[in-house]
Amino acid sequence: MQANPPPRYDLGNCTVTLVSGGQFKLDGGAMFGLIPKALWSRSYPADDQNRILLACNCLLVERPGTDRRVLIETGHGSKYTPKEQNIFALDPTCWLRPNLLALGVDPASITDVVVSHLHFDHAGGLTHNADGQLKLTFPNARVYVHKPELDDACANFGIMTATYRAENYSPLCAADAWRVIEGATEIAPGIHTLPTPGHTRGHHSIAVQGSDRVLAFGGDLMPTRHHLGAAYNMAYDLYPLDNRASKQQMLTWLAERDGLYAFDHELETPVVSVRRKGEWFELTAESSDR
């Protein structure tokens, strides 16, 4: 559900607004990999089909004095059959585009979009059906993707057969909307991508630097606050040990900078601060500025 007014974080001459890209449910066991249900279900209750409720958090980044309006991530979108809606407990009318419009943000005003990877619950909002046609949701935006991720999506590389969907990325190829990047890249003033392989080969995170603080959006690097532990991988991760190393690097980088971390699938505390605690880290919920 979209909160109104939405949570907003001031990083210093740069604001980050959390916009909902929808909610859905996935199998709790798959979300926690090798962690026994006896452990994860204490903090994350499952429904009668063993599914847990997940957010699709998207971030709108605005910097006074620039004409860039940058969107990080696009959520699950709206293109689902009734059977899929049932499987994922997904409401196809509640997704990023109507939620932006409800906040007074015209999707045509978005200048740049960046996605962590191209699984359906991250890239689904890039396109939608309207007037019997598949359309770009952000018709004027440059859309950034990491080259190995686009290559793997086009080849449908991975262990899940249905998570890369051509309807989410092919129209952008046809419209020449992609800006394919390689390695760490500054995509807009103060907004950098950081390769964080593990969940997929081409997965990257996005860091937003304000004059006071830095915030990182890690995509499926660490989907909820319950995935903080080193062993807490998802069964969906293609390279679990690589993901663990990427997570440790990200947490170290943020702890050294008193930085903030924004989760993609966290419902209750979408933004946290990261600090060292012993040999690992602790997270503290960060309240929004409104």
Ligand SMILES: [Zn+2]
């Ligand atoms: Zn994913």
